[in-house]
Amino acid sequence: MPVTIRDVARASGVHISTVSRTFSAPHLVNPETRVRVLACAEDLGYRPNRAARALITGRTHNIGLIIADIANPFFPPLIKAAESQARHRDYHVFVADTNEDPTAEEELVHALAKQVDGVLLCSPRMSNSLIEQLSREVPLVVVNRQVTGLPCVLMDVGQGARAAIEHLVGLGHRRIALLGGPRSSWTNREMRRAAGAAARAGGAELTVLGPNAPTEVGGSAVAEQVRRSDVSAVLAYNDLMAIGLIEGLDALGVRVPQEVSVVGVDDITLSRLTRPKLTTVATPTAAAGRTAVDMLLQQDIESPRGARGPGAGTALGVRRTTAQVMLQTDLVIRDSTGPGPYARPARPLAAPRGPDPHCPAGPGIPTAATGDAVAS
Amino acid sequence: MPVTIRDVARASGVHISTVSRTFSAPHLVNPETRVRVLACAEDLGYRPNRAARALITGRTHNIGLIIADIANPFFPPLIKAAESQARHRDYHVFVADTNEDPTAEEELVHALAKQVDGVLLCSPRMSNSLIEQLSREVPLVVVNRQVTGLPCVLMDVGQGARAAIEHLVGLGHRRIALLGGPRSSWTNREMRRAAGAAARAGGAELTVLGPNAPTEVGGSAVAEQVRRSDVSAVLAYNDLMAIGLIEGLDALGVRVPQEVSVVGVDDITLSRLTRPKLTTVATPTAAAGRTAVDMLLQQDIESPRGARGPGAGTALGVRRTTAQVMLQTDLVIRDSTGPGPYARPARPLAAPRGPDPHCPAGPGIPTAATGDAVAS
DNA sequence: CGTGGGGCTGCAAAGGTTTGCAATGAAGTA
DNA sequence: TACTTCATTGCAAACCTTTGCAGCCCCACG
Numbered sequence: 001m002p003v004t005i006r007d008v009a010r011a012s013g014v015h016i017s018t019v020s021r022t023f024s025a026p027h028l029v030n031p032e033t034r035v036r037v038l039a040c041a042e043d044l045g046y047r048p049n050r051a052a053r054a055l056i057t058g059r060t061h062n063i064g065l066i067i068a069d070i071a072n073p074f075f076p077p078l079i080k081a082a083e084s085q086a087r088h089r090d091y092h093v094f095v096a097d098t099n100e101d102p103t104a105e106e107e108l109v110h111a112l113a114k115q116v117d118g119v120l121l122c123s124p125r126m127s128n129s130l131i132e133q134l135s136r137e138v139p140l141v142v143v144n145r146q147v148t149g150l151p152c153v154l155m156d157v158g159q160g161a162r163a164a165i166e167h168l169v170g171l172g173h174r175r176i177a178l179l180g181g182p183r184s185s186w187t188n189r190e191m192r193r194a195a196g197a198a199a200r201a202g203g204a205e206l207t208v209l210g211p212n213a214p215t216e217v218g219g220s221a222v223a224e225q226v227r228r229s230d231v232s233a234v235l236a237y238n239d240l241m242a243i244g245l246i247e248g249l250d251a252l253g254v255r256v257p258q259e260v261s262v263v264g265v266d267d268i269t270l271s272r273l274t275r276p277k278l279t280t281v282a283t284p285t286a287a288a289g290r291t292a293v294d295m296l297l298q299q300d301i302e303s304p305r306g307a308r309g310p311g312a313g314t315a316l317g318v319r320r321t322t323a324q325v326m327l328q329t330d331l332v333i334r335d336s337t338g339p340g341p342y343a344r345p346a347r348p349l350a351a352p353r354g355p356d357p358h359c360p361a362g363p364g365i366p367t368a369a370t371g372d373a374v375a376s
Numbered sequence: 377m378p379v380t381i382r383d384v385a386r387a388s389g390v391h392i393s394t395v396s397r398t399f400s401a402p403h404l405v406n407p408e409t410r411v412r413v414l415a416c417a418e419d420l421g422y423r424p425n426r427a428a429r430a431l432i433t434g435r436t437h438n439i440g441l442i443i444a445d446i447a448n449p450f451f452p453p454l455i456k457a458a459e460s461q462a463r464h465r466d467y468h469v470f471v472a473d474t475n476e477d478p479t480a481e482e483e484l485v486h487a488l489a490k491q492v493d494g495v496l497l498c499s500p501r502m503s504n505s506l507i508e509q510l511s512r513e514v515p516l517v518v519v520n521r522q523v524t525g526l527p528c529v530l531m532d533v534g535q536g537a538r539a540a541i542e543h544l545v546g547l548g549h550r551r552i553a554l555l556g557g558p559r560s561s562w563t564n565r566e567m568r569r570a571a572g573a574a575a576r577a578g579g580a581e582l583t584v585l586g587p588n589a590p591t592e593v594g595g596s597a598v599a600e601q602v603r604r605s606d607v608s609a610v611l612a613y614n615d616l617m618a619i620g621l622i623e624g625l626d627a628l629g630v631r632v633p634q635e636v637s638v639v640g641v642d643d644i645t646l647s648r649l650t651r652p653k654l655t656t657v658a659t660p661t662a663a664a665g666r667t668a669v670d671m672l673l674q675q676d677i678e679s680p681r682g683a684r685g686p687g688a689g690t691a692l693g694v695r696r697t698t699a700q701v702m703l704q705t706d707l708v709i710r711d712s713t714g715p716g717p718y719a720r721p722a723r724p725l726a727a728p729r730g731p732d733p734h735c736p737a738g739p740g741i742p743t744a745a746t747g748d749a750v751a752s
Numbered sequence: 753c754g755t756g757g758g759g760c761t762g763c764a765a766a767g768g769t770t771t772g773c774a775a776t777g778a779a780g781t782a
Numbered sequence: 783t784a785c786t787t788c789a790t791t792g793c794a795a796a797c798c799t800t801t802g803c804a805g806c807c808c809c810a811c812g
Contacts, residue, residue, distance in 0.1 A: 002490070004798060015762050020800060030760060049434065049490050051427040052798035060427065062491075065471075070456040073449065073645075080446040083473050092488065093440075095471040097459050112468065114378070115438075216645070219541050242780045243649055266664075269592070273619055275651035379767060391792050396770060406790060428768035431797045 020358035057134030081289030095363035106228035135255035160281030169202035172343030180210025223248025258340035276335035457665030486673035534570035536657030545578035548719030556586025557613030592620035599624025633714035652711035
């Protein structure tokens with residue numbers, strides 16, 4: 001039933017190799033023959049069998065996308081962008097969800113390896129060394145994780161966290177909590193590092209709560225803990241947790257931003273729609289998806305894999321690009337952050353309600369006044 | 377570099393066919409040989425090449441998932457559930473996004489046909505006849521669309537819309553708007569039909585606004601129109617539009633639910649997190665994803681496709697199951713709906729503020745008092 | 753007129769796997 | 783002892799495509 005190259009050859013009275021060349025090397029076939037073959041192919045509804053082609057060329061024209069949690073709203077825009085970019089380059093995309101499970105990640109790389117030309121590892125939870133090891137099996141591009149020697153797409157959450165802390169300090173907050181995410185997350189480590197440094201520089205005290213599940217319930221679960229501690233502001237690992245936290249605080253009768261300011265990370269669609277609208281560090285997820293696909297395909301084109309048959313490419317030295325791209329983040333100030341206990345009276349927004357109005361205004365870290373506080 | 381069945385055969389001193397059988401028909405090989413072969417395979421890190429296997433068996437162990445818009449929060453839970461279910465059955469999943477474009481849908485079915493054992497068409501926008509035609513090329517399961525002769529997974533949005541309208545009528549609303557979605561959406565037609573009937577039965581007037589883009593901006597764009605019309609309640613095509621509408625109304629100074637009640641459809645995560653929390657018709661998206669995969673795989677198992685080689689199956693009569701599953705929906709009442717102009721004074725919630733308190737209480741449609749108002 | 757070259761096409765092997773059939777050998781039956 | 787049966791394994795074709803090589807024809811050049 002399925003129409004093959006052979007059917008087209010029979011119909012157009014040429015050898016199968018001519019049909020093949022009509023599609024994969026048109027300049028090698030006589031224009032007249034070409035149009036005839038194409039007409040027959042069109043007639044019969046012929047579509048090349050990519051699996052058979054892959055068997056001999058070693059290139060499947062598929063890529064794999066391994067995602068920690070598809071239901072986390074951070075990922076769909078990334079998936080969408082990656083799929084779109086891949087398809088424009090005539091690639092199809094396998095998507096697999098690991099449920100934040102490192103074991104599943106490894107198993108999936110193995111399972112997909114033979115069916116794809118490369119894999120995008122998005123926010124991996126496994127160890128760097130395992131990633132390096134797997135990258136010997138199939139070309140890898142890592143998103144949201146820095147692995148030396150491998151191409152990575154990173155979002156500058158360090159800069160984002162710094163901007164967020166500076167924003168909070170500028171508003172007069174001095175005791176700030178960092179709501180940590182998954183332990184094995186690179187983003188998590190970067191945020192801790194950068195937020196800690198920024199807090200020190202601004203004369204504020206940063207306490208780390210966590211690790212927590214990077215979900216809404218992960219955020220609401222710590223509401224009680226946040227209330228008991230005496231922080232006046234919280235920087236959350238991501239928007240989902242920030243929103244969960246706001247929900248939880250609301251249930252406890254703690255008002256945001258009046259009593260506690262909350263900042264998230266990611267700028268998922270959701271964050272513009274909650275009340276209060278969330279102040280957050282926007283991460284360029286779509287750009288990350290596009291960039292990662294580009295990097296994968298670029299590296300792939302240079303090094304055709306496998307296939308020692310007669311069709312094996314001539315490129316023997318497998319040279320891999322190992323660029324690491326850092327994408328800028330962007331603090332978006334909305335309504336979930338407000339003046340803290342040490343706010344300078346000059347601020348017209350509201351009268352300071354801190355217990356210590358005669359406190360010096362601190363080192364005077366400027367607030368990131370606009371959404372343009374992007375990373376370097 | 378990639379280790380094949382041949383390497384394992386050499387290492388364990390048997391013919392390649394024995395290695396093959398060790399994996400695909402273990403009962404045919406001597407237990408001793410089997411363990412030896414398995415040990416060698418493990419040692420060498422052998423993984424069967426599914427593309428090569430597909431070439432001869434005609435079964436790829438892949439399925440395709442064609443989605444109108446991955447970024448629409450309605451779909452990720454469906455994708456996640458489908459992918460999980462597929463993987464449990466040892467299938468991998470291609471995901472493709474059509475951007476609500478019918479042409480892209482068709483092209484993707486063609487492109488994927490040779491690489492998958494079947495395709496899930498989720499909320500398709502193309503015509504029924506085209507879908508039927510495509511189903512001759514590759515097994516199809518359709519989600520959110522009824523196509524006679526094809527297996528379908530449907531959500532009973534008709535019942536959901538009815539419950540929503542009855543809820544609104546019960547609250548004392550008599551002029552209700554239906555915020556329509558995409559013209560070619562089956563869900564959209566079902567909702568119009570059922571909502572219209574329910575409104576008539578309840579003595580209410582239903583005006584249809586649309587079609588509109590099924591997005592947040594699609595919702596906010598009609599806020600002005602809603603305000604100008606004299607409706608006191610709106611049933612939106614989906615939650616995204618409902619939330620957009622609430623945003624838009626808010627910007628115009630119209631309060632929800634005090635002045636206008638709003639009901640959505642889908643119960644995306646988001647709808648629990650906005651203020652006011654959205655009253656909505658919950659659709660079982662995850663169950664739909666699982667069910668659709670099950671139906672596809674079941675139908676697939678009965679009819680091995682293609683492969684006229686020596687390995688071609690003996691099942692000649694291609695019998696396709698054509699079950700159509702209707703999943704129940706569930707009205708979830710939250711805070712975006714409140715009493716309307718014709719609310720009965722007896723209701724303790726709030727005093728009626730309608731212009732006509734002495735109006736008869738209408739046919740007395742009971743309100744769907746709990747979230748248990750499920751479809752039959 | 754002979755030779756060379758270029759354009760186009762055909763031939764056949766190769767890629768990794770599955771599977772019907774045949775071969776082998778051993779055990780069981782008459 | 784001879785014949786059947788069964789379990790196990792090997793053989794080779796087939797799936798669909800790509801591609802190096804070789805053959806063919808024709809034209810141009812010397």
